[in-house]
Amino acid sequence: MRDWIGERMRTIIRFLPVLAVALGLTLALERVPAAWAQVTLDISKVTCDQFHTYKITNPQNIAIWVNGYYHGKRGDVTLETQKLVEGARKLRDYCRQNRQTLVLEAVETLFPKER
Numbered sequence: 001m002r003d004w005i006g007e008r009m010r011t012i013i014r015f016l017p018v019l020a021v022a023l024g025l026t027l028a029l030e031r032v033p034a035a036w037a038q039v040t041l042d043i044s045k046v047t048c049d050q051f052h053t054y055k056i057t058n059p060q061n062i063a064i065w066v067n068g069y070y071h072g073k074r075g076d077v078t079l080e081t082q083k084l085v086e087g088a089r090k091l092r093d094y095c096r097q098n099r100q101t102l103v104l105e106a107v108e109t110l111f112p113k114e115r
Helices: 002-030 048-052 059-074 081-097 103-110
Strands: none
Touching (some): 048 059, 048 081, 059 081, 081 103
C-alpha cells in the first residue's frame, strides 16, 4: 500500500510544475480583452510623419493600400511587387524629409504620371 501511495505522490509531484504553468496561463489570459477594437483610417488625413514613424500602422500597410487604390482608379488589376517595394521606399524617403505633407499629396508629387 505504501508503494502505491508513494508512486501516486511522485506522479502528482512530477505534474505540479505543469499544473502551475497551466493555472498561470489561464489567469493571464483571463485579463486579455476578448477582441481587439477595429480601427479605421481616413488615408486622406495621414501625414508623412505618421506614415514614417509607424504612429498609425506599419508604413508598408499604407503603401500597399495606396498602391491598390491608385491601380483601382485606373482599372489596373496587376501587381508588380518590385515596383511596389521601390515605390514604398521612395515614399518613405520623401516622407522622412517632408513630415507635414499628407501621404496622398506625397504620392501625387512622386508619381504624377502614374495617377
